[in-house]
Amino acid sequence: MNDRAFLSVFTPSRTAPEDLEAIFVQRQAMLADAVERVRESATTGNKHHLLFVGPRGTGKTHLVTLLVHRLGQDEELKKRLHIAWLNEDETSTTLLEFLRRIYLALVKRYPDDYSEESLELVYDMGPDAAEHWLANLLLEQLKDRTLLVVVENLDALFEGLGQSGQQRLRAFIQEHPVLTIVATAQRLVDDITKRKSVFFGFFQTEQLVTLSVEEAAELLSKIAMLNGQPEVAAFLCSPTGRARIRALHHLSGGNHRIYIVLSQFITRDNVDTLVGPFFKMIDEMTPYYQERIRWLPAQQRKIVEYLCTCERPTPVKDLAKRLFASHQTISSQLKDLRDKGYVQSAQRGRESLYEIAEPLMRICVEVKENQTSEPMRLLVDFLRVWYDARDITARLQGGNTGSIARAYLQGAIEKNSELGDLRAQLLVEGFRAELGDEQGERWLSLIESYAQESEALALACGELAKGNKDQALSLLAEIADESSGQSVSVRAWACLLAGEIYFKEGEFARAIEALNPIFGMSDAPVELLAMALFNRGGTYRQLGESEKALADYSAVIVLPNAPVELVAMALFNRGVVYGELGESEKALADYSAVIALPNAPVEPVAMALVNRGWTYWHVNDTKHSEQDFEKVLGLTEAPIALRVAAHFALATICIATGRWDSGVSVLAGGLALGTTEEQPYVGDSEDIIAALFESTLTPSIRRERTSELVQVYQDHNAILQLGEALTSHLGRLYRTGEDLPASDSLEFWASAWEEAGRDIDAFRVPLRIFRTGIDFLKAAGKDRGILLNLNQEERRILEQALKLEAEL
Incomplete structure (x- = not known):
């Protein structure tokens, strides 16, 4: 192992520039911009003045040191630029003293061009004459070069100069445009920020922020590599290493300097x-x-x-x-x-x-x-x-x-017992600071619950919340491994979370692969085993493997001590699969089992009632169908979306069975209920439109009822939703294939809607799409040129409804 590099804690300029470059993080773009601006100052008449502001220890001197180093390495600038880096501990109360400091800094850096002996004459002069003489000496010896003055603690300099000294300095800079300043300050002071101040608007100012945990990890990793410790750099990538970084972050507050001090503790x-x-x-x-x-x-x-x-x-x-x-x-x-x-x-x-x-x-x-x-x-x-x-x-x-x-x-x-687990609290607070309000509301409670069980699991969840899916999956794979040292419960949670990620990404085979290890874990908690079976059943369903889906749902249903909510959902989903397979009796049996399940949550019960109601309707059992939908209306604790769906289902049945007034009444109730939410939900009206279309009515009554239906939606500010349903209805008509309605019927249907919505601005675009769709159907769905009556965006909406592939 190499000897540790010397990293000066308080005076970065004493550290080798190459080592400072090696551990530089966070501000690469800022440094590159500063170099370019000083280069422009040295090679053109456009002079830039830069100010870097940040509390002690935030890396101001580190940044300035690298700036000076990079400028000094530029061969072209060596002839165009001289650098005076002032001692930050010296005080100047006059412009004369400031110019003297600049000259002495140049003597130190360029002894062949400047000599301290040249200053001897100035000490025998009065202040004004000395200032004038020294300014001329400085300008004369600069020749045609630009002077870069590096000033640390600019706030202290301005305080020392006072108003008079600042005015003389600003006048000197304006009269002699050979000077560019790079300065640092601990904070923005009135001498810079007040409109009436001499240097207001003079500096391009950059605020230096503290390190994030990720940036701190990068810094510590670079320090480890500089010190010939690749194993430490690798350790920092592990869950334990990341936890250690958060521990250091807690102590340092993100301060660059303190991280350098604390780097010795990592392993x-x-x-x-x-x-x-x-x-x-x-x-x-x-x-x-x-x-x-x-x-x-x-x-x-x-x-x-x-x-x-x-x-x-x-x-x-x-x-x-x-x-x-x-x-x-x-x-x-x-x-x-x-x-x-x-x-x-x-x-x-x-x-x-x-x-x-x-x-x-x-x-x-x-x-x-x-x-x-x-x-x-x-x-x-x-x-x-x-x-x-x-x-x-x-x-x-x-x-x-x-x-x-x-x-x-x-x-x-004892302190953890009294005040709570500080490590878990810091982990949660870190993600609270990183996540936006929307993501925080969705994820923080889950991260907090995971943090109590496993820090690694909470980290994975946090990375997922930030959108870092690959990082989250990598962590979850580490946790799920038998050699991770994590409990069976934590390993099972990791498998479940990985399966969920893959499922949402549409990688169903990998989702099943992620879930399968749970079934080989001895003593896996029954709740997690039930969740894994349920999730795998849903994944098999997406793959079209109905028999495997049915097997997994059945396994949940018979699993001893499985949570009742999972049993209810497994029964419901099994009923859905049976329905998809055309086995209505089995579907009805499963929905009925959910409804009769003791202590079943209200949501799956309401879902089962809705699905059983539709199943009864499709097997022509109108009585039991209506009864189920009416039961949903009585479940006041059920989600509004399900209650709205029950209203719409009842409205559809009433319209289809000739009870128009009852149908409109229950529909209005559903629309009213849906708009009580902060984010209104007014359901899917496609079945209602289809029921009206398929009903046997005289032309005048059909026109009258179409108009009445539009008015109901307008009364509840749901015209846009009606328009979406009307467009979806076109897709249903088109999918009837060879049995498309007669051209006259389609034309009358379109005319009825156009007449009903002609004075409604919000309905104009849906009606235009609907009219074009009807014309397309009247042409037996064979003339794609008709679709060109719509603009590209509207045409795409119609093509999606009809499930047409967009033409190139």
């Missing part, structure tokens, strides 16, 4: 070997954090110190109470601290809660307060996310650790 798996280096790291980092806190104004310092003692995010009112300050004062200071990157906030209803952005900052307070032998809170929390709860317990019970390690493990167990 330490023994608590005894972990404690010593952790304490060493605390000793090294404490001065850094103490300095950052000392830099703050007194009121902000008190807030940060108090938050360092808090276990949970704290409301503003509690901070105000504990710090003897007004709510307004604390809110104002917290906003400033958030801008500086010291704290972060979250909303709970209308209340804002605050916590330290970097948990490691707690060491400043804890080191001073921890004067006893009690375990350090920060390390206890670290162990809570470094190991999962079961692993902590197993390590403590194993008895192979020293007394200090045992004390910390015991502390981690």
Whole structure:
């Protein structure tokens, strides 16, 4: 193994540029853009001025170091550009002092072109004369080159220069357009953001954000490869490695600098070997954090110190109470601290809660307060996310650790018991931050439930939620493997989830392949076994293998202690398959079994009633058909979609049996019910239209009833849904093949609808599609040229309804 590369924690410019390039992450595009803009500044009269803004430790100096390095390697720029990288710890209170700093930086970098002795004369001059003389010297020695000035902590420079110094600097830049500035700052200050400030709008500003977990993983992997540790890089890709990264992320708050410090802990798996280096790291980092806190104004310092003692995010009112300050004062200071990157906030209803952005900052307070032998809170929390709860317990019970390690493990167990599993909480919160509202609502509760059972399973689910199906499937395959060390339950869940993914992708054979291992797992929970059988039955049905589908559904039905909801759905689906096979009696028997099943959920009961009602209708048992649909209407807890479907089914039966008024009444009830939802559901009206078409009526009555039907839909704002059903109805007519209705009948049918909807704007497009479809049917469905009466989009709708392949 190679020696570890020297990665300076606080002064990246001391690290070899090649090593900085090797571990560079997140900002490749930003760096490339900065190089190009400085190149343009050096080779044209168009000067760019760049400002990179971010809290301490977010990689500003790393970025600037690479920028200077890449510019310095450019042979063409060596003749066109001189670089003055200023010492960030020096102070300038006048333009004269700033120019002197620039000149000395050039002396250091280009000793053949600039000499410190040249400055001796300036020390005997008055300030104004010295400034003028030094500016001329600088310009003279630059010749026709562009000067790049690299300034770190621009906010401190502007504070030192003050309003007068800033004005003189801006005037110098305007009068002598040879200068381009690349600067960094911890935050945007008024000297840059206020409209009346001298440098408002002067800089192209880039905000540097902290690392995401994925970007942190990339950084740590690159550090491992730089250090000749490919096995560590490979470990980071494993579920345990990813969990370790989240543990580091919890401590670092996404701070680049802290990840470099913490990279040494990645593979330490023994608590005894972990404690010593952790304490060493605390000793090294404490001065850094103490300095950052000392830099703050007194009121902000008190807030940060108090938050360092808090276990949970704290409301503003509690901070105000504990710090003897007004709510307004604390809110104002917290906003400033958030801008500086010291704290972060979250909303709970209308209340804002605050916590330290970097948990490691707690060491400043804890080191001073921890004067006893009690375990350090920060390390206890670290162990809570470094190991999962079961692993902590197993390590403590194993008895192979020293007394200090045992004390910390015991502390981690007690704290998890009191406050919940921190590792699982962080996993869920991480996905909460990554997922949008819609995906979060759909997936977060599932991720949370999986996190309690298996972190790896929750990770797979989270990747699936983010749309990373391949990553999710790879994780699930690892979990399902016998050698994964996961419980049978977790392995079974992994198989089920993989099967579901493949099913949704239409890869039915692979879905079955993913589910099959469950049946070879001894002691697999009956619920999961029933789910696997049910899902495989559905997959076989999609493949057209009805007998295998029936076998799997039957296996669920007779499985001892199978969940009643799965038994109900297996009975229902078996009834559907029997119906598809034309075995109506068996279908009716299964639907009846669902309806009679003790404790069956209301939804499958309602589904069974709807399907049994239609089955009765198709075997000409109108009485029992109507009774089933009416029972659905009485199930007020059934999903609205099923109740609407029952209304429409009853309306269809009434219209088909000559009870028009009853049919319209029950149809209106269904439409009214469907529009009560936030997202209205008004069902499928194709059967209703077909029933009206097939009824034996005089032309005048048919026209009258068509008009009345349109009015009912218009009254319930459902005209578009009626138009969709009318288009679908064309497909039903076309599929009758040689038995197409007579041309006169089709023409009258089209005319009736056109007359009924002629004054309804929303019905014009559906009617145009319907008219073209009728004309196509009148031509026996053989003249595709008729379809050209529609535009491309409308034509495609009709072609889909008729199941015609679009012509090229």
